[in-house]
Amino acid sequence: MIKNCGNRYISWKYWHAPYLHAQSMGIIAAYDMYQECCDGKLDASWALPIKKRMSFTEFRLKLSEQMLQYDPRNNRYIGDNKFRRYTQRHKQRRMGSGSSSVDSAEDDMYPKDGLTLAAFKRGKLLPRFCQTLEQISNHFSNIVKLNNGYSCEVCGEKTIWRCTLCGKNLCTMSKRTWNGAKCILAYHNAEFYGLARSDYGSVHGKNVEGWTPPDTAAINCNARRIRRFMAEIRDEERGSA
Numbered sequence: 524m525i526k527n528c529g530n531r532y533i534s535w536k537y538w539h540a541p542y543l544h545a546q547s548m549g550i551i552a553a554y555d556m557y558q559e560c561c562d563g564k565l566d567a568s569w570a571l572p573i574k575k576r577m578s579f580t581e582f583r584l585k586l587s588e589q590m591l592q593y594d595p596r597n598n599r600y601i602g603d604n605k606f607r608r609y610t611q612r613h614k615q616r617r618m619g620s621g622s623s624s625v626d627s628a629e630d631d632m633y634p635k636d637g638l639t640l641a642a643f644k645r646g647k648l649l650p651r652f653c654q655t656l657e658q659i660s661n662h663f664s665n666i667v668k669l670n671n672g673y674s675c676e677v678c679g680e681k682t683i684w685r686c687t688l689c690g691k692n693l694c695t696m697s698k699r700t701w702n703g704a705k706c707i708l709a710y711h712n713a714e715f716y717g718l719a720r721s722d723y724g725s726v727h728g729k730n731v732e733g734w735t736p737p738d739t740a741a742i743n744c745n746a747r748r749i750r751r752f753m754a755e756i757r758d759e760e761r762g763s764a
Contacts, residue, residue: 524579
């Protein structure tokens with residue numbers, strides 16, 4: 524695996540060889556950690572089927588892409604504060620190695636799209652999110668049958684059912700078989716905010732024709748992101764109390 528890393532170049536400087544060897548060992552260790560996370564034993568939401576996992580080659584390419592995009596001004600790693608890109612900034616604008624850099628690291632985990640804390644706060648003003656059985660029961664009692672089928676907000680399949688409170692089309696069945704109204708429950712869950720078909724336009728500002736139903740990995744990643752937003756909102760409320 525060290526040989527397959529291809530992490531080498533020709534140099535007369537003899538100390539480069541052991542450095543590249545150690546770097547290759549680090550890449551292999553990182554890939555082992557990635558495989559362990561995908562097994563789902565550390566966190567069930569991280570689980571990925573074997574067919575959807577990155578191969579060793581794809582993993583190395585992803586690492587290379589992240590390394591090329593990384594900016595030392597984030598000051599997330601030891602030695603970043605020695606780079607010229609960091610030292611040339613004004614002292615008040617330099618990021619420390621504490622919580623601010625951790626927040627920046629967490630931000631890099633998520634795609635740069637329209638789903639922000641401000642957008643989530645605006646979404647909370649809608650009657651969409653349900654936190655109690657009474658609220659979800661109210662939405663279920665306002666599900667009506669239409670004459671024509673429209674695309675479901677969650678799975679994209681044609682459905683004749685609509686939630687009149689939200690004005691959105693949602694599935695109750697899958698191939699004429701009752702599926703537990705999974706799409707209805709998912710859409711009214713705050714952790715699904717930003718993934719629905721209409722969210723593609725209202726939240727991300729894109730054409731809904733290009734929307735595709737999210738897979739399990741995207742749903743889990745979005746859920747972690749929303750939970751982080753909710754924690755920030757709770758901290759703000761406690762601070763203002």
